[in-house]
Amino acid sequence: MPNFKLKYINTNSAFYQQAVSIRKELFFKNMENSSKLIEDAHEANGLHLVCLEEEKVIGTGRLNIEVNTSIISQMAISSQYQKQGVGSQLLRELIRYSKEKGISKIVLSARETAIDFYSKFNFKPTGALYPSLKTGIIHQNMELKDI
Numbered sequence: 510m511p512n513f514k515l516k517y518i519n520t521n522s523a524f525y526q527q528a529v530s531i532r533k534e535l536f537f538k539n540m541e542n543s544s545k546l547i548e549d550a551h552e553a554n555g556l557h558l559v560c561l562e563e564e565k566v567i568g569t570g571r572l573n574i575e576v577n578t579s580i581i582s583q584m585a586i587s588s589q590y591q592k593q594g595v596g597s598q599l600l601r602e603l604i605r606y607s608k609e610k611g612i613s614k615i616v617l618s619a620r621e622t623a624i625d626f627y628s629k630f631n632f633k634p635t636g637a638l639y640p641s642l643k644t645g646i647i648h649q650n651m652e653l654k655d656i
Contacts (some may be wrong), residue, residue, distance in 0.1 A: 513567070513595065515602050517641045527566035528559050528585075535585045536644065551582060556603040558596050558602060560586075568595040572603050579607040581617040600630055607656060614654050 518524050543576040546626045551573045560568035568586040570584050572579055594630050607615050621638060641648050 514561050516559055524559050524566050528569035531587055532585045570599045577613050578614040579612045616652045618648045619651050624649050627651050
C-alpha cells in the first residue's frame with residue numbers, strides 16, 4: 510500500500526479529530542447526538558490506532574484492554590479507501606499489539622456486513638445477531654481466542 514503508515518494516538522493528538530470525523534461519517538451520520546455516541550465509556554482510555562496517508566487519517570480503530578481481554582471497536586475506513594487493505598492493516602496491528610501485551614482473547618462487535626471480514630482473521634461469532642443500542646444496525650459479537 511503506497512505511503513500508508515500506522516500510528517497509535519490518544520485523544521490529545523492532532524489526528525484524533527480526523528479519526529472522529531471518519532467515525533461520525535460512517536457510523537452516526539445525520540444523528541444529532543453523534544458526539545455523545547463517540548464519547549462512550551471506552552473513548553478516553555482507549556488506545557486509538559490511525560492509518561495515515563501522508564498527514565491525513567484514512568482509517569482508525571480503538572483498543573481497550575480489560576483484565577486479559579482486548580476489546581476492538583470503532584473500526585472505520587474512509588469510503589474512498591475501503592477495499593484497499595487499510596482495515597486489514599489496522600486489524601493485524603491491533604492483534605499484534607494484543608499478543609505483545611500477553612492478551613489471550615480479543616472481542617469485538619461487528620456490523621453484520623463486516624462479519625466475513627473479521628472471519629478472515631479467525632474471529633468466531635458468539636451469540637445471536639442483535640441491533641446496536643446506539644444505531645439500531647444489526648451487529649454480531651465475535652471473539653478471537655488463544656492469540
